[in-house]
Amino acid sequence: MRNISSDTIENAVYRLAEEACLHLIPSCRTALEKAAKTEESESARFALDTLLQNEKTAGAEKMAVCQDTGYAVILAKIGQDVHIEGKLFSDAVNDGVRRAYEDFYFRKSVCDPITRANTADNTPAAVHTEIVEGDKIELTFLPKGFGSENMSRLYMLTPAKGVQGIIDAIVETVRLAGSKPCPPIYVGVGIGGTFDTCAFLAKKALTREVGSRNPRADVAKIEEAALEKINALGIGPQGFGGKTTAIGVSCELAPTHIAGLPVAVNIQCHCVRCAKSVI
Amino acid sequence: MKKVKLPLTDEEIQNLKAGEGVLLSGSILTGRDCAHKRICEYLDRGEKLPFDLGGETIYYAGPCPAPEGKACGSCGPTTSARMDSFAPRLLDLGLKGMIGKGERSDEVERAIVRCHAVYFAAIGGAGALYGNAIKKSELIAFPDLLSEAVYRFEIEDFPCVVAIDCTGGNIYKKT
Numbered sequence: 001m002r003n004i005s006s007d008t009i010e011n012a013v014y015r016l017a018e019e020a021c022l023h024l025i026p027s028c029r030t031a032l033e034k035a036a037k038t039e040e041s042e043s044a045r046f047a048l049d050t051l052l053q054n055e056k057t058a059g060a061e062k063m064a065v066c067q068d069t070g071y072a073v074i075l076a077k078i079g080q081d082v083h084i085e086g087k088l089f090s091d092a093v094n095d096g097v098r099r100a101y102e103d104f105y106f107r108k109s110v111c112d113p114i115t116r117a118n119t120a121d122n123t124p125a126a127v128h129t130e131i132v133e134g135d136k137i138e139l140t141f142l143p144k145g146f147g148s149e150n151m152s153r154l155y156m157l158t159p160a161k162g163v164q165g166i167i168d169a170i171v172e173t174v175r176l177a178g179s180k181p182c183p184p185i186y187v188g189v190g191i192g193g194t195f196d197t198c199a200f201l202a203k204k205a206l207t208r209e210v211g212s213r214n215p216r217a218d219v220a221k222i223e224e225a226a227l228e229k230i231n232a233l234g235i236g237p238q239g240f241g242g243k244t245t246a247i248g249v250s251c252e253l254a255p256t257h258i259a260g261l262p263v264a265v266n267i268q269c270h271c272v273r274c275a276k277s278v279i
Numbered sequence: 280m281k282k283v284k285l286p287l288t289d290e291e292i293q294n295l296k297a298g299e300g301v302l303l304s305g306s307i308l309t310g311r312d313c314a315h316k317r318i319c320e321y322l323d324r325g326e327k328l329p330f331d332l333g334g335e336t337i338y339y340a341g342p343c344p345a346p347e348g349k350a351c352g353s354c355g356p357t358t359s360a361r362m363d364s365f366a367p368r369l370l371d372l373g374l375k376g377m378i379g380k381g382e383r384s385d386e387v388e389r390a391i392v393r394c395h396a397v398y399f400a401a402i403g404g405a406g407a408l409y410g411n412a413i414k415k416s417e418l419i420a421f422p423d424l425l426s427e428a429v430y431r432f433e434i435e436d437f438p439c440v441v442a443i444d445c446t447g448g449n450i451y452k453k454t
Contacts, residue, residue, distance in 0.1 A: 046300055238381075
């Protein structure tokens with residue numbers, strides 16, 4: 001048994017929020033740099049060059065890369081030999097979010113779904129916990145912008161649709177999103193599970209490095225095939241037309257029911273921000 | 280890139296062509312989801328708006344708070360399509376320019392042509408760069424909406440692309 005103070009968790013969340021909102025993850029930056037070299041049209045190159053310049057400005061000025069500092073999504077793997085002392089885990093996370101969004105001048109974007117009244121401190125966070133072996137806590141902070149979240153979809157396919165059905169669902173989601181989610185996008189896909197766990201798998205897929213491949217060869221093939229078809233759509237950076245509509249597709253998988261084939265497609269804009277730490 | 284002064288003149292609008300890069304400087308208003316809803320509620324009630332839209336350019340944006348020594352925090356464009364159901368009404372009131380990101384509905388495109396207006400695409404995600412180009416910021420209406428309130432910004436060399444011009448030229452509908 002290892003004791004971890006809730007203050008340690010709060011401070012870790014605070015630092016992760018800062019790190020995540022001020023920078024792109026390196027694999028995203030590399031993908032944008034590569035895209036800037038391959039695009040031919042002036043507007044597509046202008047869009048990508050502006051984004052690369054923006055990240056430099058954000059770092060130098062300590063300003064959020066994107067003003068949509070997102071709904072704070074926290075994925076926590078909690079070792080079952082950990083004992084948390086002090087506050088409730090989710091309260092510690094929310095306190096870390098609240099302090100970070102105030103101290104670092106991040107936008108508070110969370111509101112009541114009906115009255116639209118802003119909670120004014122960007123809480124509550126979406127907290128997903130998983131109990132794992134060991135005596136550590138692994139935290140992943142994903143500030144999720146909603147321009148792209150809004151364009152995400154969930155399909156309950158029939159098993160007969162198979163691999164082709166999965167690829168078609170991914171490509172259709174991106175086609176319907178068009179220029180709205182800030183392309184070039186990063187596409188997180190959940191395959192299998194239930195209605196709810198499938199959507200979570202799609203979110204989890206977005207915490208992977210851009211360009212990484214699922215270790216299962218058949219799933220990696222789906223990622224590659226979907227990416228190729230997406231980039232043949234021609235939507236391009238910011239929807240100005242071009243070769244780069246997506247910088248990556250990541251699929252995560254879980255067993256599902258014999259009667260179904262759930263596919264969740266969670267869209268992330270080109271501003272891939274994610275920070276991780278282990279306590 | 281071509282430099283464009285705001286507020287826009289009819290002649291300037293006439294010369295803007297879809298696909299061309301521009302650097303915008305001058306005065307703009309901000310307004311996004313909640314502000315648009317509220318503007319239309321004022322109009323529905325037949326009340327006078329707390330600000331005049333005539334000749335203005337509206338930026339679909341909700342800024343991060345301003346750090347010390349800056350006029351504004353990170354402030355890139357939000358998805359314009361969410362304002363599509365409100366935009367024609369604002370254009371009919373004399374709004375001349377819109378700055379946002381992403382495609383617009385056919386109805387908005389027609390209203391842009393009818394009202395001799397223009398839609399600029401800013402680069403979505405470039406919040407720090409745009410925030411830095413905002414030199415002055417003043418809260419002018421709906422303070423309870425926090426980041427969704429209406430601000431007046433003075434901007435300098437705001438990089439945009441003309442997305443829909445006054446003749447209906449549309450960068451998102453290129454073949």
